[in-house]
Amino acid sequence: xxxxxxxxxxxxxxxxxxxxxxxxxxxxxxxxxxxxxxxxxxxxxxxxxxxxxxxxxxxxxxxxxxxxxxxxxxxxxxxxxxxxxxxxxxxxxxxxxxxxxxxxxxxxxxxxxxxxxxxxxxxxxxxxxxxxxxxxxxxxxxxxxxxxxxxxxxxxxxxxxxxxxxxxxxxxxxxxxxxxxxxxxxxxxx
Amino acid sequence: xxxxxxxxxxxxxxxxxxxxxxxxxxxxxxxxxxxxxxxxxxxxxxxxxxxxxxxxxxxxxxxxxxxxxxxxxxxxxxxxxxxxxxxxxxxxxxxxxxxxxxxxxxxxxxxxxxxxxxxxxxxxxxxxxxxxxxxxx
Numbered sequence: 001x002x003x004x005x006x007x008x009x010x011x012x013x014x015x016x017x018x019x020x021x022x023x024x025x026x027x028x029x030x031x032x033x034x035x036x037x038x039x040x041x042x043x044x045x046x047x048x049x050x051x052x053x054x055x056x057x058x059x060x061x062x063x064x065x066x067x068x069x070x071x072x073x074x075x076x077x078x079x080x081x082x083x084x085x086x087x088x089x090x091x092x093x094x095x096x097x098x099x100x101x102x103x104x105x106x107x108x109x110x111x112x113x114x115x116x117x118x119x120x121x122x123x124x125x126x127x128x129x130x131x132x133x134x135x136x137x138x139x140x141x142x143x144x145x146x147x148x149x150x151x152x153x154x155x156x157x158x159x160x161x162x163x164x165x166x167x168x169x170x171x172x173x174x175x176x177x178x179x180x181x182x183x184x185x186x187x188x189x190x
Numbered sequence: 191x192x193x194x195x196x197x198x199x200x201x202x203x204x205x206x207x208x209x210x211x212x213x214x215x216x217x218x219x220x221x222x223x224x225x226x227x228x229x230x231x232x233x234x235x236x237x238x239x240x241x242x243x244x245x246x247x248x249x250x251x252x253x254x255x256x257x258x259x260x261x262x263x264x265x266x267x268x269x270x271x272x273x274x275x276x277x278x279x280x281x282x283x284x285x286x287x288x289x290x291x292x293x294x295x296x297x298x299x300x301x302x303x304x305x306x307x308x309x310x311x312x313x314x315x316x317x318x319x320x321x322x323x324x325x326x327x
Contacts, residue, residue, distance in 0.1 A: 049285075049294075052290075052292065052294055053294040055292075056233070056241065056292055056293070056294045057294075059233075059241040060232045060233055060241050063240060063241060117240070118235070118238035118239065118240065136228070136231050137231065137232065139228050139229075139231065139232075140228065140229065140230065140231030140232030140233065141232040142232075143228070143229035143230075143231075143232060144229075144232035144233060144295065146296075147229075147294075147295035147296040147297070148294055148295065148296070149296075150296045151285060151294055151295075151296055190226075190229060190303075
């Protein structure tokens with residue numbers, strides 16, 4: 001049963017939080033957040049390459065934050081969906097905080113948000129449109145992280161990226177459920 | 191004699207099936223390519239620049255030539271012109287094809303997926319979404 005079909009927003013939110021509350025950061029992510037520079041820097045690999053990968057991810061995450069902001073301010077979302085959008089946006093903010101601090105620890109400079117993003121505003125006329133748009137971005141994010149994980153020189157960074165990938169996949173599944181599609185369409189992601 | 195004819199028929203049937211299989215493999219599917227394109231949507235759009243540059247007009251375009259997009263130095267100096275061959279090579283392993291590219295993505299490993307994706311990019315370029323004045327990004 002989709003929590004989007006629950007008429008009581010409080011119950012819907014409780015159900016959502018109950019489903020997602022077990023999510024924890026991976027050990028690598030925790031270590032990075034805790035400022036374990038040695039762990040972040042060891043395990044070889046190209047620091048410059050890793051910084052480039054992280055910065056590309058940050059760029060996409062910042063755009064996702066802006067997209068959720070657009071949805072939240074659209075006036076098209078019902079309260080439970082708005083709460084969900086804000087929750088997912090919060091996850092993306094956490095991703096950016098982790099990734100940006102890691103870039104700094106590796107001696108790089110993290111990219112920052114653009115002044116303006118190009119979103120298909122004229123096509124977002126209903127809650128369903130917003131949800132489909134968000135689902136599209138989240139699906140892309142899953143593929144992007146999947147394509148980034150094997151590239152990291154530092155395996156701890158790969159592990160942290162995989163942790164984020166799991167979060168993006170959950171976002172995508174929930175959004176698919178909300179728009180009436182099979183939440184998990186296949187056994188493998190590409 | 192009968193056995194000999196049967197053998198010939200079987201051989202002819204096998205040859206036909208093999209040819210059909212080759213034709214099936216050789217025909218890229220743009221519709222399926224659109225599904226493959228979903229992998230690109232974290233960073234790309236057809237008609238607008240995002241983390242990556244727009245894809246409308248990609249075929250035949252010189253790499254790093256979309257005005258106003260902030261390309262990596264590696265892409266700027268790649269000398270690539272995007273066509274089926276160069277796209278196929280790049281998409282297989284972007285960071286091997288252009289070391290230093292900002293497209294930090296491991297690639298599309300299956301050749302048929304790449305062919306379908308390229309077929310989609312070619313097809314969609316002729317559609318309304320990629321025509322001047324289109325509102326869709």
